[in-house]
Amino acid sequence: MTTAKESVKQERSWSFGTAPGAVPLLGHALALWRRPLDFLASLPAHGDLVEIRLGPSRAYLACHPELVHHVLVNPRVFDKGGVFDKARQLLGNSLSVSRGDDHRFQRRVIQPAFHATKIADYTAAVGDDTRAAIDAWRPGQTQDIGEAMHALLMRVAARTLFSTSVDTATIEEARQCLLTVSEGIYKRTVAPLGLKEKLPTAENRRYAWSNTRLREIVETMISERRRSDEDHGDLLSTLLRAEHPESGQRLTDEEVLDQVVTFLVAGSETTASTLAFVFHLMGAHPEVEERVHAEIDAAVGDRSPVFDDLPKLEYTRAVITEALRLYPPSWMSMRVASADTELGGHPIPSGAMVVYSAWAMHHNPELFPEPEKFDPGRWLDERAKNVPRGALLPFGAGSHKCIGDVLALTETALIVATIASRWRLRPVPGSTLKPQPKATLEAGTLPMRCEQRRPS
Ligand code: HEM
Incomplete structure (x- = not known):
């Protein structure tokens, strides 16, 4: 398990949800494959941390900016793995x-x-x-x-x-x-x-x-x-x-x-x-x-x-x-838990995939009112100060x-x-x-x- 320092401070309680609509054997793999943007954008409504099923495996989408931040700034616990392991064989062991x-x-x-x-x-x-x-x-x-x-x-x-x-x-x-x-x-x-x-x-x-x-x-x-x-x-x-x-x-x-x-x-x-x-x-x-x-x-x-x-x-x-x-x-990236750990008070087993999606965060109405509206004024003057910390994440965060x-x-x-x-x-x-x-x-x-x- 992670140390107390590594876990997100429990100043608030985080909601945990399960993505609806899992189908036998495949879970949510088809939804993620066929209409990934809609599927990901629908998940924050189910919790700050949402479990999805990809075939027999369970993965977790961190929806709340603080949980995403925690994942990205703790690379010793949530490291690059999964698709990145495959990409390493193709790109070489690059940055x-x-x-x-x-x-x-x-x-x-x-x-x-x-x-x-x-x-x-x-x-x-x-x-x-x-x-x-x-x-x-x-x-x-x-x-x-x-x-x-x-x-x-x-x-x-x-x-x-x-x-x-x-x-x-x-x-x-x-x-x-x-x-x-x-x-x-x-x-x-x-x-x-x-x-x-x-x-x-x-x-x-x-x-x-x-x-x-x-x-x-x-x-x-x-x-x-x-x-x-x-x-x-x-x-x-x-x-x-x-x-x-x-x-x-x-x-x-x-x-x-x-x-x-x-x-x-x-x-x-x-x-x-x-x-x-x-x-x-x-x-x-x-x-x-x-x-x-x-x-x-x-x-x-x-x-x-x-x-x-x-x-x-x-x-x-x-x-x-x-x-x-x-x-x-x-629009989406992932990390893999390198040890048994927890996120937002929920246990995450070693080897589990933790996903973060800039698309899901940027289209979440709790973080950006009228998220589908193109409104450059959000980033000017006083309004920019109202954007929740870590909610805008086009370039990721942390060591990667x-x-x-x-x-x-x-x-x-x-x-x-x-x-x-x-x-x-x-x-x-x-x-x-x-x-x-x-x-x-x-x-x-x-x-x-x-x-x-x-x-x-
Ligand atoms: C608008 C343009 C760009 C966007 C939106 C973008 C977005 C991102 C994001 C989100 C990550 C982190 C991915 C993760 O957390 O898994 C990343 C990593 C990276 N980007 Fe960019 N990028 C852009 C342009 C560039 C440019 C111009 C370069 C280099 C010339 C570059 C080189 C890299 C490299 C090498 C990494 C890996 C960094 C590491 O893991 O330490 N990117 N990029």
Whole structure:
């Protein structure tokens, strides 16, 4: 059992519930598989901690922010396991899937590479990449904003990681590989038996080929960089030079390779989806869009937005926060109890899965009044103070909290400001948003019509 210090303080009593609608043999597995977002959002009404059945196993959804926080800040008791164990075999023992001492070591070596002081340098070229992408847009043209943001984010990620050393064709090739690899990793981690994934099908061959090719591309970048030994001021240079603060130990090439692939998987789709959701929401709410445009115009005038403008874009940042609340790209994650323990006064056996879902929390009316309403004003002035502590969790918390959170928010704000200063994106009549819960919450196909606000 955990020590008294590790258990959540019993200042209040927590309600414990069981999810309704379990079916024989499968329990809630079908509901979680077929309509995960609705199912998860329905659970907080049944308790602060809710038991669900996945076949013969019991899992627990922590619904109350304090219980979620407790799980996330106690990695010795609630560690990465389950789907992360499977992902480790595919991604290598990298930051997002490692556990225990391995994770603590990696985090200490890599954290300085994401220090806030580095972000301005990493994102210096984001405006150029964004302008290069939107210069090709024509008034009246339709863009699939999900696809356009993914292509842009891959260029931005390549630039952040490898500065100028990658050509456009290689970036596009890496992007296509990454799409297949991310999808493949997701399918392999959620497949109960994984038998289909072992068959020699075209899809499985494509996955294997894309994985090898992606790693080859990244490997070439690393060995070129090792040869030159120059500091390019990008994420790769910082990673190659990073040292453990006490032992002085550095990452091997294999470890850097695993981390870079992890950053591409963890960082590009999440940020691209966030941008697609932001533009969809602005398009559907012209009054919000107008205010964003006015704020950007006042802060930036005729020139292009830069890093130093971001503090002035308070409303734009509130719009991004509200998009992350409504559509959190990381919609569900889990930990596994490494020993018999308790949560909210309820016993949790060793090996049990404890799930947390930003989607379920962000759509809980007890935490966010009118949760389905897109209301950026929640994040401004006095109203922001009313949001319960820990209720907004797009980047997680504790020792596994997103290491790229500041980078992602900076890139997102710069890209929104750069695009919105020149283009207004209108939803194409009849197109609707259907968020797709996969490894991340994807925006799916979102055609939008381009209206020029200002020539390039
Ligand atoms: C809007 C964009 C992003 C969102 C919403 C997001 C969300 C998250 C969340 C929720 C976690 C924690 C998952 C858990 O608790 O199991 C996480 C972890 C992580 N993220 Fe992000 N992320 C974003 C962008 C990025 C970027 C840009 C990078 C890197 C370039 C990145 C790299 C990582 C890594 C390496 C981890 C694992 C950290 C660890 O376990 O120590 N993410 N992210």
